[in-house]
Amino acid sequence: xxxxxxxxxxxxxxxxxxxxxxxxTENGVSDVKIQLKDxxxxxxxxxxxxxxxxxVQGKFISKSGVAIVILEKNVFKEExxxxxxxxxxxxxxxxxxxxxxxxxxxxxxxxxxxxVKATIIYPASEKHIIKYSQQEVHIVxxxxxxxxxxxxxxxxxxxxxxxxxxxxxxxxSEQDRIVHDNKCEKEGFVxxxxxKWDGLTKETLYLLAIVRQRGIKSLRDLxxxxxxxxxxxxxxxxxxxxxxxxxxxxxxxIYLHYQPSFYHLHIHFTYLRHEAPGIYAEKxxxxxxxxxxxxxxxxxxxxxxxxxxxxxxxxxxxVYETNGYVQRIKPNIQNTELIDK
Amino acid sequence: xxxxxxxxxxxxxxxxxxxxxxxxTENGVSDVKIQLKDxxxxxxxxxxxxxxxxxVQGKFISKSGVAIVILEKNVFKEExxxxxxxxxxxxxxxxxxxxxxxxxxxxxxxxxxxxVKATIIYPASEKHIIKYSQQEVHIVxxxxxxxxxxxxxxxxxxxxxxxxxxxxxxxxSEQDRIVHDNKCEKEGFVxxxxxKWDGLTKETLYLLAIVRQRGIKSLRDLxxxxxxxxxxxxxxxxxxxxxxxxxxxxxxxIYLHYQPSFYHLHIHFTYLRHEAPGIYAEKxxxxxxxxxxxxxxxxxxxxxxxxxxxxxxxxxxxVYETNGYVQRIKPNIQNTELIDK
Numbered sequence: 001x002x003x004x005x006x007x008x009x010x011x012x013x014x015x016x017x018x019x020x021x022x023x024x025t026e027n028g029v030s031d032v033k034i035q036l037k038d039x040x041x042x043x044x045x046x047x048x049x050x051x052x053x054x055x056v057q058g059k060f061i062s063k064s065g066v067a068i069v070i071l072e073k074n075v076f077k078e079e080x081x082x083x084x085x086x087x088x089x090x091x092x093x094x095x096x097x098x099x100x101x102x103x104x105x106x107x108x109x110x111x112x113x114x115x116v117k118a119t120i121i122y123p124a125s126e127k128h129i130i131k132y133s134q135q136e137v138h139i140v141x142x143x144x145x146x147x148x149x150x151x152x153x154x155x156x157x158x159x160x161x162x163x164x165x166x167x168x169x170x171x172x173s174e175q176d177r178i179v180h181d182n183k184c185e186k187e188g189f190v191x192x193x194x195x196k197w198d199g200l201t202k203e204t205l206y207l208l209a210i211v212r213q214r215g216i217k218s219l220r221d222l223x224x225x226x227x228x229x230x231x232x233x234x235x236x237x238x239x240x241x242x243x244x245x246x247x248x249x250x251x252x253x254i255y256l257h258y259q260p261s262f263y264h265l266h267i268h269f270t271y272l273r274h275e276a277p278g279i280y281a282e283k284x285x286x287x288x289x290x291x292x293x294x295x296x297x298x299x300x301x302x303x304x305x306x307x308x309x310x311x312x313x314x315x316x317x318x319v320y321e322t323n324g325y326v327q328r329i330k331p332n333i334q335n336t337e338l339i340d341k
Numbered sequence: 342x343x344x345x346x347x348x349x350x351x352x353x354x355x356x357x358x359x360x361x362x363x364x365x366t367e368n369g370v371s372d373v374k375i376q377l378k379d380x381x382x383x384x385x386x387x388x389x390x391x392x393x394x395x396x397v398q399g400k401f402i403s404k405s406g407v408a409i410v411i412l413e414k415n416v417f418k419e420e421x422x423x424x425x426x427x428x429x430x431x432x433x434x435x436x437x438x439x440x441x442x443x444x445x446x447x448x449x450x451x452x453x454x455x456x457v458k459a460t461i462i463y464p465a466s467e468k469h470i471i472k473y474s475q476q477e478v479h480i481v482x483x484x485x486x487x488x489x490x491x492x493x494x495x496x497x498x499x500x501x502x503x504x505x506x507x508x509x510x511x512x513x514s515e516q517d518r519i520v521h522d523n524k525c526e527k528e529g530f531v532x533x534x535x536x537k538w539d540g541l542t543k544e545t546l547y548l549l550a551i552v553r554q555r556g557i558k559s560l561r562d563l564x565x566x567x568x569x570x571x572x573x574x575x576x577x578x579x580x581x582x583x584x585x586x587x588x589x590x591x592x593x594x595i596y597l598h599y600q601p602s603f604y605h606l607h608i609h610f611t612y613l614r615h616e617a618p619g620i621y622a623e624k625x626x627x628x629x630x631x632x633x634x635x636x637x638x639x640x641x642x643x644x645x646x647x648x649x650x651x652x653x654x655x656x657x658x659x660v661y662e663t664n665g666y667v668q669r670i671k672p673n674i675q676n677t678e679l680i681d682k
Contacts, residue, residue: 044419049545052415073415074393076388081382081395103461104458107412111452117445120443121442122442251477253622253623272479272480281596281621281622281624282594292645296645303637305630326591
């Protein structure tokens with residue numbers, strides 16, 4: 001696993017606002033006159049129903065090469081929430097139903113206030129296609145036996161490169177980013193902003209605690225011998241974040257991922273209201289629950305069946321597929337059809 | 342808690358399809374002819390820029406009482422991603438910039454394909470206003486002692502009305518919506534689309550299993566005697582969803598909320614890739630984990646410390662605040678400022 005994979009914590013979130021500013025050419029703008037009406041869609045790469053964003057692959061009429069069009073519904077502008085905008089007579093309202101005090105309607109505002117952000121990449125490379133493609137995700141329930149038989153040999157075989165982690169711990173990299181450093185070999189850890197965070201905006205606060213102790217691959221390895229370490233990370237992490245960022249522990253989400261993106265124990269700290277990637281129940285385990293589980297049962301994480309999600313393009317998917325524990329979705333029925341009721 | 346709260350599973354995401362079906366009156370529909378153009382907006386209660394949803398408080402011209410209008414941009418329908426829809430000559434395109442292979446545009450599709458979902462609540466009560474307002478959220482770690490001392494008395498005192506649940510189970514309401522019905526009193530349950538789901542779009546699949554057995558308030562009450570019931574919900578729910586919607590169990594997220602929105606045991610089924618509201622680690626417990634925990638330790642849910650989130654305006658917040666377990670954020674430092682480093 002390379003350093004670049006550090007940020008690859010997110011399977012589903014869109015990356016639709018990423019525009020390249022470099023290499024602007026004098027005549028780059030006027031050379032290509034692109035029209036959406038000339039776009040021939042061929043494949044829906046991704047359709048995010050939460051953020052209302054869609055990525056479509058296709059081509060342009062009488063042009064060679066692949067194009068990607070990314071459409072994202074605009075947020076509501078507050079200046080349009082009045083009798084000239086959404087509440088104007090031009091807005092068409094169709095009633096779904098009305099019942100007692102509740103009514104549900106389809107509403108068609110005039111086009112000029114109801115825009116969509118469009119990004120066009122043309123010509124797009126194979127890398128662009130992969131980047132903007134939705135990948136099929138599956139959930140697997142990893143029993144202790146499956147961990148021993150499939151996951152652990154996979155982790156060992158892949159021999160993830162942890163040099164970048166050791167560089168941080170040993171003081172040879174990213175030292176200016178460190179927020180807190182407890183140098184105890186057994187219970188110490190380094191706290192630093194996750195690369196996804198700008199280090200400034202409270203709403204998106206995201207820090208990472210990397211423990212100094214080596215050899216703890218993940219949640220699966222934790223037992224009662226690690227309780228002092230886990231409690232220290234929890235207490236010192238909370239205290240430092242209150243001091244430095246003025247956020248109380250009741251507004252922090254403190255958790256571990258399973259599977260993690262790298263196999264050296266680390267703990268995530270995010271602002272509770274921030275919908276950070278990978279905070280879903282099938283991926284994240286609150287540190288308080290982890291500590292509580294181990295307090296109740298020392299070998300909880302060696303006995304428990306732990307769910308995790310895998311994308312069909314992940315190498316570990318092949319391992320579980322070959323052994324019959326998960327099945328690939330056939331490409332031709334991928335998320336494009338409505339359900340036939 | 343009233344019937345209207347049945348869908349109140351979600352702190353941050355929009356609640357835009359929340360419609361009350363019961364107690365429909367003969368003339369309820371025709372009595373009130375509501376027009377968006379008569380709406381006078383007074384206050385933006387919440388503007389979610391992630392899900393593109395806005396909640397506005399106001400009133401109607403020459404009518405008394407408060408109204409709430411909730412607008413949510415529609416998801417992209419895949420059948421509109423063609424030369425009759427978004428890529429038709431009717432779509433107006435304005436260039437922000439074009440640079441090398443990347444271009445960024447404002448796009449104005451014709452109104453008929455670019456709808457907005459509108460929900461109107463009129464007349465709205467103070468409770469509705471609170472529900473749709475942006476609120477500070479806190480996480481609380483509920484030990485078994487705190488459950489007994491604070492949460493349980495609160496649940497009992499509030500005397501949540503479950504009549505609408507019994508109406509479904511007894512066959513007097515919403516019978517046309519039922520997807521599966523196992524009538525066994527001990528292990529039976531009813532499976533039906535959640536009101537947030539349109540019942541059609543695979544990408545946003547969301548069903549609810551409501552157990553027939555009465556008196557199981559939440560996760561906290563579950564023990565080994567409930568294992569047959571839980572396994573039945575899991576197995577029959579998966580099977581039915583495969584049959585009817587052609588979605589395999591490896592692409593389903595099956596979970597319970599803690600705290601739940603109503604205190605009669607129910608289990609959520611969503612499409613794994615759908616970022617449904619309330620699926621975060623601090624709120625959702627996968628059914629497979631619940632079963633596994635009880636199998637390992639019969640009284641797990643009576644012994645465990647369970648985290649839950651509360652909004653400052655929730656009644657239960659006062660209970661925990663009064664007893665010193667959580668502190669209100671001062672309004673003037675609410676999430677609006679950058680952190681002063």
